[in-house]
Amino acid sequence: MKIGELSKKSGCSIQTIRYYEREGLLLNPNRSEGNFRLYDSKALKQLEFVKHCRSLDISLNDIKRLIELKNKPEESCSSVNALIDQQLALVNKRMKELRALKAELQQMASACGSDNTIEACGIIKSLDS
Amino acid sequence: MKIGELSKKSGCSIQTIRYYEREGLLLNPNRSEGNFRLYDSKALKQLEFVKHCRSLDISLNDIKRLIELKNKPEESCSSVNALIDQQLALVNKRMKELRALKAELQQMASACGSDNTIEACGIIKSLDS
């Protein structure tokens, strides 16, 4: 299949696919006579792996490491484990930040009487302090 | 005061201060004879306003809008309100995403028996599906 079909099947945009290739996350595909990229179902699977990792917010760099690890099936999976743990730590950290954020934003929203002037607005006041 | 002192007092890096100025978030400061930026305490307050907004993850563009609104003290604050509500919606959306993320990552982490080969690793398996 050509890149357009791969794009539809994977849900990744054409540009993103080419970008992943440039970044070394996908193998260089065979080319047709007219230099079009030609993919098989294995390539689709690779792309889906990348997409799944991205949906977990794993960085392209870490995905690259995971792909390398996948290609060493006999080694210990402790590095895979570590990577996932680290990803979890990131997510937890960001969630904590967002909880604090949310609390302050909610407080600000409630500090605004409905029909104030900007001058009297509790929101602007709290941003100023 | 010069930019180094403003940087220390505000906790923003010198480059960030200059960047905010370029982006129109800070007024162009007076300059010394040797072309050094000179700030007063009002400038520090402006910068602190920006910093506080950034700590709430408000985008530079939205901060610009807030600054414009601040300069129209007699108008209604409904746009300020809307902006904060929108920011809250963003935060809520991201939190929801992160909760889903966390759940999947945790499941993956628990799918890995401690001493597997990569080939047998539950994490890689679940990323492959």
Next chain:
DNA sequence: ATAGATCCTATAGTAACTATAGAGTCAAAT
């Protein structure tokens, strides 16, 4: 006078894409 700290501008790099320009290729209809 000079050394060191601080400042200046302009430019490039970061992450993970997205968008565009300008050209080439291919399949189908005329």
Next chain:
DNA sequence: ATTTGACTCTATAGTTACTATAGGATCTAT
């Protein structure tokens, strides 16, 4: 046989909010 339209190619620039660097200029203290 040609032309239209859809698709593809590469290379480059833009996005967000900064950070880092190069190559100078300026100021302060000795």
